[in-house]
Amino acid sequence: MQSAESILTSKNKFHINLGLARTLEALEKLGNPQNDINFIHVAGTNGKGSVCALLNEILCTHFLNTDVKIGLFTSPHLFSYCERIKINNENISQDELDKYIKIASDSQDELTEFEILTVAAFLYFKDKNVKYVVLEVGLGGKFDSTNVIKNTLCSVITTIDYDHTARLGNTIEEIAYQKAGIIKQNCPVVIGCDNLGLNIVKKYASEFNAPLYEVKSLVKPSFSTISINNKEYDFSLLGDYQTKNLALVLETLKSLPFKVSEETLKMALKNVRWKFRLEYDKEKKLLIDGAHNPSGIKALREFLDKYFPDDKKTFIFGCLNNKDYENMLNELILPDDEFYFYEFDYPNALKFEQLPDKIKVRAKKILNPFEILESRKNLKIVCGSLYMLGRLFDPC
Numbered sequence: 001m002q003s004a005e006s007i008l009t010s011k012n013k014f015h016i017n018l019g020l021a022r023t024l025e026a027l028e029k030l031g032n033p034q035n036d037i038n039f040i041h042v043a044g045t046n047g048k049g050s051v052c053a054l055l056n057e058i059l060c061t062h063f064l065n066t067d068v069k070i071g072l073f074t075s076p077h078l079f080s081y082c083e084r085i086k087i088n089n090e091n092i093s094q095d096e097l098d099k100y101i102k103i104a105s106d107s108q109d110e111l112t113e114f115e116i117l118t119v120a121a122f123l124y125f126k127d128k129n130v131k132y133v134v135l136e137v138g139l140g141g142k143f144d145s146t147n148v149i150k151n152t153l154c155s156v157i158t159t160i161d162y163d164h165t166a167r168l169g170n171t172i173e174e175i176a177y178q179k180a181g182i183i184k185q186n187c188p189v190v191i192g193c194d195n196l197g198l199n200i201v202k203k204y205a206s207e208f209n210a211p212l213y214e215v216k217s218l219v220k221p222s223f224s225t226i227s228i229n230n231k232e233y234d235f236s237l238l239g240d241y242q243t244k245n246l247a248l249v250l251e252t253l254k255s256l257p258f259k260v261s262e263e264t265l266k267m268a269l270k271n272v273r274w275k276f277r278l279e280y281d282k283e284k285k286l287l288i289d290g291a292h293n294p295s296g297i298k299a300l301r302e303f304l305d306k307y308f309p310d311d312k313k314t315f316i317f318g319c320l321n322n323k324d325y326e327n328m329l330n331e332l333i334l335p336d337d338e339f340y341f342y343e344f345d346y347p348n349a350l351k352f353e354q355l356p357d358k359i360k361v362r363a364k365k366i367l368n369p370f371e372i373l374e375s376r377k378n379l380k381i382v383c384g385s386l387y388m389l390g391r392l393f394d395p396c
Contacts, residue, residue, distance in 0.1 A: 044158025142181020
C-alpha cells in the first residue's frame with residue numbers, strides 16, 4: 001500500500017486551496033462520518049494548539065476508565081503525520097494512517113494534503129466510535145476544511161492577529177471575519193475580551209444567534225504554577241500567555257454537557273504537554289519554542305524578560321519565507337543577545353540571503369546548531385518554525 005506520507009507530500013496534493021466543496025464531496029461519498037461526532041472547534045492566530053491540548057487533556061482525564069473516547073485533530077506535526085490524529089492521547093498507528101489516508105485520497109481526486117487529513121481523521125474517529133473531538137482549524141476558519149462539521153458543542157476563538165495575510169486578508173477585520181466563520185447557529189462562542197477582532201466576532205455571533213462568552217481572565221501566573229480564583233494549581237505549560245488560553249478553556253468547559261470536577265482539572269493541568277511551546281530544560285539551560293509569527297515572538301520575548309532578565313542569551317532561529325520574519329527578529333533580538341540563523345531543510349525555508357541587511361550584520365549562519373548548543377553554558381533559545389524544531393529534535 002502507498003504510504004500516507006508519499007500521498008500527502010505528492011506534488012498535486014502538497015499545497016493550500018481553501019474551500020469546503022471538495023471536502024464535502026469526499027465526506028458525502030464516505031457516508032458523512034463527521035455528522036456522528038460532537039466537536040469543540042478551535043480557531044485563532046496563536047494559542048489554538050495549547051487550547052486544544054488543554055481541552056483534550058481535561059476531557060481524557062474526565063472520561064478516564066469509561067467507554068467514552070476523546071479524539072484530537074491538530075496541525076502541523078513535529079515528527080510524524082501520526083501525531084495529528086489521536087484518540088485518548090494515543091497517536092493513530094502508521095498502518096491505520098496509511099489505510100485511512102488512501103481511502104480519503106481516493107474519495108476525491110482534487111483534495112489537498114490538509115483536506116485528505118481532515119477526511120481521514122473524521123472517518124477514523126467515526127470507525128473507532130469517538131464521541132467528542134477537539135478540532136483545531138488548519139488555516140483561517142470559514143473556508144478551512146474542518147468547517148464542514150455540524151455538531152459543534154462550542155466554537156473557541158483564541159486570538160486574532162496578522163498572519164497568513166495573503167490568504168486571510170490584510171486587516172484585522174478581514175482576518176477576524178475568516179476566523180469567526182467557524183461560528184454555528186445557536187452554538188456557544190468563547191473569545192477573550194481583549195481580542196483584537198472582538199467586534200467582528202460579536203457581529204457574526206449575533207447574526208447566528210450564538211451565545212457569546214467574553215472571557216475575563218481570573219488566572220494569575222507564576223513560572224510553573226497558576227492561581228484560579230485564589231486556588232493554586234501546578235501548571236506544566238510555561239508562559240504567562242497560557243493563562244489566557246486556560247481562561248478560554250475554563251469558560252469552554254461551562255458550555256459542555258458534563259461537569260468537570262476540580263480534581264480532574266488539577267490532574268489535567270499538571271499532566272498536560274504541548275511540545276516545543278516554551279519547553280524548558282533547566283539542566284541544559286535550553287528553551288525551545290515554536291513561536292513563528294510576530295505575536296508569538298512577542299510572547300516569547302516577554303517570557304524571557306520576566307523570568308530570565310539577567311541571563312546572557314544565545315538564539316538559534318529559522319522560519320519559513322512566507323512569515324513576517326523582519327518584524328519577528330526586530331522584536332526578538334536585543335543588542336546584547338547572540339544570534340545564529342539556521343537554514344533548515346524544508347520547502348520554503350527562509351535563506352540567510354533573504355534576511356534584511358541590518359539583521360545579516362548581526363546574524364551568524366550555522367549548519368549544525370548542536371555545535372552551539374553543546375558549547376554554550378548560558379541560556380540557549382531555539383525558536384521559529386515548528387517544522388525546523390521537528391527536524392532538529394526528532395527522537396528517531
